[in-house]
Amino acid sequence: MLLRTIRPYFRRLVVAREEVQVVGRQLLLGVWGIHLNGKAQHYAHSYLDHCNELRSLFDEDGLSRANRTEIVELVGLVKHSQHKTIKEIEDEIRKAQFRWMAPFAGVESIRNVLNFAIRLWLFVEPDLSDQTLTLAEVVERTLPRKSQAGRHPKHHRQSKTVSKVKASVFPFAPEKLPRGKDQSLIYLPEDFSEKSLTRKGAIKLEWSSYLSDHLTLTGKSRLRIFRHASAIQGHSKLSASLPYPPGFLQETERTLALLFDPVGKDTSKRTRRIEKKNHVDLEAAIHSLITSDARLDLRTYPYWQERLREICRVYEEAQPKSLRQWWFDRRNRFNWATLWAAIVVFCLTLIFGVISSVTGIMQVYASFRA
Incomplete structure (x- = not known):
């Protein structure tokens, strides 16, 4: 009876492991160029989840019927056409006539298929409303903008050795100083x-x-x-x-x-x-x-x-809100030491109080027996 209960569970585990291996051979290599090895099979689940979530999102456009080989072919078409405009890439998808697509797919369906391929391959949520943009321009609009204050002046660059010497000679070096209200981090x-x-x-x-x-x-x-x-x-x-x-x-x-x-x-x-x-x-x-x-x-x-x-x-x-946080958060050494000293004193007082109470009860009991 126990074997009958456990056997389906192990069968599902074997099927899941084989499915991950298939993902490693097809999706990981075909879409992202990742070679899956035996020691890193556990992280392939994230790529499988990403693909399955997108397929369910665009289910009405036939992507649920596409197998992994066909998905790799779709992404390969987009890769090959990435320097073209969005309108031209959609025309290439329409000309490909994938088996899983409807024979006369509309403009919205073609756009959703391209949306799926971009999301799967490049991990961005593109806005494809402007058909004159290239894929690079669409991707750039979805990502954070480059900060103009991000440049690293040459006179600020220091080697690791120089930084250590500076920290030892000048314990309050600029990078160690607390920030003022008007000083950016x-x-x-x-x-x-x-x-x-x-x-x-x-x-x-x-x-x-x-x-x-x-x-x-x-x-x-x-x-x-x-x-x-x-x-x-x-x-x-x-x-x-x-x-x-x-x-x-x-x-x-x-x-x-x-x-x-x-x-x-x-x-x-x-x-x-x-x-x-x-x-x-x-x-x-x-x-x-x-x-x-x-x-x-x-x-x-x-x-x-x-x-x-x-x-x-x-x-x-x-600010620490639990004992676990108070234990690990030692940025303010004085507050940390004060708290745990108070806890230790409280625990010792409680222990000695219990011992004293138990001793008193035993003395009363002994005198009563006498």
């Missing part, structure tokens, strides 16, 4: 990472398949993170031939390395646990190295500078 705090944001700031992570959602805050407690890092890493190697703004992909990859620091061994283990638990892909962040001088300087993030500044502001303003 230039350097992020040294503990700025996913670990600190979640433990000290009580910020919860949410995962998104769209680059426009990356590093956006929902209220003051939820932070959206782009979940397809390996695709961005693969795209960044071919950035010259892709419709992204110059340097955008490399900077996005560095923001992931900023949050999920690839240097620390414990941090890498924590990142892999997050991957397996949430079915997200952050491997590019683990393998993306960034110098310690540049990783905390907001001027090296022209595209994501304003969002990182807002996250830092929310993080600095966050």
Whole structure:
């Protein structure tokens, strides 16, 4: 009886694993150029979810009937025509006459098919209302604008050794000074990472398949993170031939390395646990190295500078609301020590009070027995 109950469960697990392997051979390689290996199969679920969500969104346009090979062919057509205008790309899709499309598909259906391909391949939500724009112009409109204050002056660049000497000789160096009301944030705090944001700031992570959602805050407690890092890493190697703004992909990859620091061994283990638990892909962040001088300087993030500044502001303003937060948040050492000293004193007082009460009860009981 037990075997009959467990057998269907294991059968579903085997089917799910085979489905992920198929995704690795077809979608991952055909759409994003990602080679799936045995150790990283867990993050393929995020790409499968992304594809299935889009197929259900455009179900009326026949995409639910398209198999993965046909989806790869559709994306390949868009890749080949990416330097043309939106109107010309739609004409190419109409001429292709895909099996799963209606024989006389209307203008709206063709546009939805192109919308699907762009979302799947480039992780953006395009506005295709202007037919005269190229794909690169459409993509650029969906992404954050480049900050003009993001340039890094030469006289501010320092080597790691010089920075350490400066910090030791001048303990109140400019990057360590507290910010005034009129002084904008230039350097992020040294503990700025996913670990600190979640433990000290009580910020919860949410995962998104769209680059426009990356590093956006929902209220003051939820932070959206782009979940397809390996695709961005693969795209960044071919950035010259892709419709992204110059340097955008490399900077996005560095923001992931900023949050999920690839240097620390414990941090890498924590990142892999997050991957397996949430079915997200952050491997590019683990393998993306960034110098310690540049990783905390907001001027090296022209595209994501304003969002990182807002996250830092929310993080600095966050106050501990639970014992777990009080334990990890040691930014104010005096308050932290005062609180835990009071807790220790309270616990000792309670323990000795209980011992004293028990001793008194035993003495009364002994005298009563005598």
